[in-house]
Amino acid sequence: MKISITGNAGSLGKMISDDLSQKHSVFGYSKSTGYDFDEDGVIDKMISEASNSDVFINSAFHRQWEILPRIIDAFKTSADKIIINIGSFHSYVQPDDDYGRIKNEMKDVCFSAQVNPEVHCRVINISPSLISDTNASVGKDSIAKISQEDVCRVINFILDSPPHFVVNEIVFSHKELVRSFYASDNADK
Numbered sequence: 001m002k003i004s005i006t007g008n009a010g011s012l013g014k015m016i017s018d019d020l021s022q023k024h025s026v027f028g029y030s031k032s033t034g035y036d037f038d039e040d041g042v043i044d045k046m047i048s049e050a051s052n053s054d055v056f057i058n059s060a061f062h063r064q065w066e067i068l069p070r071i072i073d074a075f076k077t078s079a080d081k082i083i084i085n086i087g088s089f090h091s092y093v094q095p096d097d098d099y100g101r102i103k104n105e106m107k108d109v110c111f112s113a114q115v116n117p118e119v120h121c122r123v124i125n126i127s128p129s130l131i132s133d134t135n136a137s138v139g140k141d142s143i144a145k146i147s148q149e150d151v152c153r154v155i156n157f158i159l160d161s162p163p164h165f166v167v168n169e170i171v172f173s174h175k176e177l178v179r180s181f182y183a184s185d186n187a188d189k
Helices: 011-020 042-050 064-075 098-115 148-160 175-187
Strands: 002-006 025-029 055-058 082-086 122-128 169-172
Touching: 002 011, 002 042, 011 025, 011 148, 025 042, 042 064, 055 064, 064 082, 064 098, 082 098, 082 148, 098 122, 098 169, 122 148, 148 169
Parallel strands: 002 025, 002 055, 055 082, 082 122, 122 169
Antiparallel strands: none
16 A cells, blocks of 8 residues: 555654554655645645555644645545544543644544545544654643554554445544543542
8 A cells, every 4th residue: 555644754654654664655744854844845745745645644733724724625535544633531521722632623623524425434543542652642641541552553454445345434542541541530529
């Protein structure tokens, strides 16, 4: 498969790129590969190039909200194409802060595409919790985290699934984090 990924220079994006490169042709879109999404025309260029891919992974947070609907539009006529948006468990536990709100908006874009009869590609939102060895985990050492390898396992599961197999969203976390989240939630009631 030919896979395009945004955010390939970040710790999670690099891990995903490295993992998928073992079996697939992967190209990353980030400043490190000459794609600064703040420069005029760069997102247009990326969308044009990435539309030739079989899979698009929207991993970069920066301008993610602008990229996702446009790549859906570019992929929508092909039932063989897959879009994976990297969301966040954060959107479930803190949906009202800026980060949670943006991740919820991206989730809504995915869900809208999934029910739109004009969109034939598969659009999947995955929402991992805190991930070890990423910038998002800084200063949160006491919280149980999932590994970057866990995220790669989920992505490989999606890629290995047959086209008729529908995955809308996968939300996953370390079991201790989920237990503590729901325990505190139930304690408030």
